[in-house]
Amino acid sequence: MPVQRSDALPIRNASDVVAVRQLVRTRAQEAGFNLVDQTRIVTAASELARNTLDYGGGGRATVQVLTETGRTGLRMLFEDEGPGIPDIELALRDGYTTGHGLGLGLGGARRLMNDLRIESQPGKGTRVDTVRWR
Amino acid sequence: MPPSQTSALAGVLQKDRAGVLQAWMQDQQAGSAARPDLMPASEVQDQASQLLDLLAAAVGSGEGRDGSSWQALRQFLASISTSRAAQGFSPVETAAFVLSVKQPLFTKLQQRAADPGQLPAELWAMTTLIDDLALQTTAVTLEARDRMIARQQEEMLELSTPVVKLWDGILALPMIGTLDSARTQVVMESLLQRIVQTGAEVAIIDITGVPTVDTLVAQHLIKTVTAARLMGADCIISGIRPQIAATIVHLGVDLTNVDTKATLADAFRLALRRTGHALGKSNGSERA
Amino acid sequence: MDRIPILKMGRFLLVTIQVDMHDRLALALQDDLTARITETGARGVLIDISALEMVDSFIGRMIANIASMARILDAETVVTGMQPAVAITLVELGLDLPGVRTALTVERGMRLLRSVLRAAGELEEPSDADDEGSDAGPAE
Incomplete structure (x- = not known):
């Protein structure tokens, strides 16, 4: 998949989460997503960036615009070196949370995107890779 | 070569x-x-x-x-x-x-x-x-x-799904033909958009002309009703055929929190009442 | 840290969220609002979010919390102006804010608050005297 554009941002505090949302909004607009899709992607970005901050102890976000056989996609990567997720299936379930949230973050983000993959190693960190196609 | x-x-x-x-x-x-x-x-x-x-x-x-x-x-x-x-x-x-x-x-x-x-x-x-x-x-x-x-x-999508204004504050979306998930989604988004544009308090989704409904379409309908409520508008679904009612129950889709009416006329009457309009007969040719 | 201003209008509190809120700002608003309800004895809270381009689960929960806390403190909450794209996304996210009253515009929201309070016998204004200009002055 050819990457048209790629930007990375650190996630160290709550203001960085806002910065990630704004970057994702700009890229989704440039990639030609309609308003509802932009909102879905930005909301998913917000959930995932907050997870990286709250559970991963901070990390970074990479936002890419992809093209593949005539279609355009927006890819987001969230990486941290935190404690990791022991049971990914459980973490994706609605209502499951180890923190103070509603437990809608991961499962909700998966519903808002087309594809969401999680790689996690306990003690080493977590990497969430997600795409939405136009 | x-x-x-x-x-x-x-x-x-x-x-x-x-x-x-x-x-x-x-x-x-x-x-x-x-x-x-x-x-x-x-x-x-x-x-x-x-x-x-x-x-x-x-x-x-x-x-x-x-x-x-x-x-x-x-x-x-x-x-x-x-x-x-x-x-x-x-x-x-x-x-x-x-x-x-x-x-x-x-x-x-x-x-x-x-x-x-x-x-x-x-x-x-x-x-x-x-x-x-x-x-x-x-x-x-x-x-x-x-x-x-x-x-x-x-x-075709634009042609087949016009959002019409029935009365001050009341919109109707008469849906005709088979609904697939993609079409339902586009139509619902445009309905919500029109609610904001017109400031309509009630929107009627009439599915008299829809032969069948599957789980995904039923979920889109419920999603739209919920989204409209979040925006501050009410949705009424009218014209549900007996087969569709059976399908909905069979699929386990929960419509208890959604207003449903048998006909568009019934839905319109409810909508008028909700928006504070009185409806009655007069002896002349006037309409309420 | 900056805060979101809360206006007092008669027996109601009025908040317009116009910035992309970070989580601490949202929490601060929740605390400020509940404090102001007790302080002023307000009977209604109106939160206008027409300028918000996104509501995620955190902000959604903050709104639901405000409504629940306000109810305990004997005040009604109405959320106005949610954009269609935001509403669709919120539903897909799995959040439908049960128990939160909503209205399309600030004007309708005010009317809704008044009618709710009138129905509860809490407001003795004559009906329909409430559509005149709504200058939201600062606290009296």
Whole structure:
């Protein structure tokens, strides 16, 4: 998949989460997503960036615009070196949370995107890779 | 492909251009692909002549297939595919036009063969090249058709789902035909948009004209009703057929928090009451 | 840290969220609002989010919390102006804010608050006297 554009941002505090949302909004607009899709992607970005901050102890976000056989996609990567997720299936379930949230973050983000993959190693960190196609 | 195999072809295109063109045109007129009703012979000859020039330039350039001479050839093929399609040629006829150059090239390659042992390889190289060019004309035609279908689908979607204003503050969306998930989603988004634009407090989704509903569509309907509520508007679903009611119950979709009415008229009456309009009969011809 | 201003209008509190809120700002608003309800004895809270381009689960939960806390403190909450794209996304996210009253515009939201309070016998204004200009002055 050819990457048209790629930007990375650190996630160290709550203001960085806002910065990630704004970057994702700009890229989704440039990639030609309609308003509802932009909102879905930005909301998913917000959930995932907050997870990286709250559970991963901070990390970074990479936002890419992809093209593949005539279609355009927006890819987001969230990486941290935190404690990791022991049971990914459980973490994706609605209502499951180890923190103070509603437990809608991961499962909700998966519903808002087309594809969401999680790689996690306990003690080493977590990497969430997600795409939405136009 | 290695240049050695197309060098014979390059030679033929350079030295026998006039002969090839003449034989090609004769074959054209004799063959079934000729359509004098769509294009005069002079124009066909024009296209053939340009195609030979570009082919000769590309084969003779020694460039790879990404080279500029090959790109010029591909662009020309795309342009005649498009113009021929507009003139009424079928994709088969356009491909046949390109393929019919094989026979004259075959004959000339045979006549000029310096080494009979090389001939099969030279012929094979020529054949695959021309096949490739013919396939490109088909690909261009298909792409144009796909675009046309996509555009018509969009237009149909807009036509088939008008959001109409029934009264001050009351919108109706009469849905007709089979609902698929994508169509339902687009329609629902436009309904919500119209609620904001018009400031309507009540929206009626009428599905009298919808023969069946599947789980995904039912979920989209509920999603829309919930989203409208979050925005501050009420939705009423009307015209649910008995079969659809059965399906909805069977699928386990929960409609308890959604207002449903048997007919659009019932829904409208409820909507008027919600928006504070009174409805009654008077002895004149006035309406409430 | 910056805060979101809360206006007092008669017996109602009015908040317009116009910035892309980070989480601490959202939490601060929740605390400020509940404090102001007790302080002023307000009977209604109106939160206008027409300028918000996104509501995620955190902000959604903050709104639901405000409504629940306000109810305990004997005040009604209405959320106005949610954009269609935001509403669709929120539903897909799995959040439908049960128990939160909503209205299309600030004007309708005010009317809704008044009618709710009137129905509860808490407001003695004559009906329909409430559509005149709504200058949201600062606290009296």
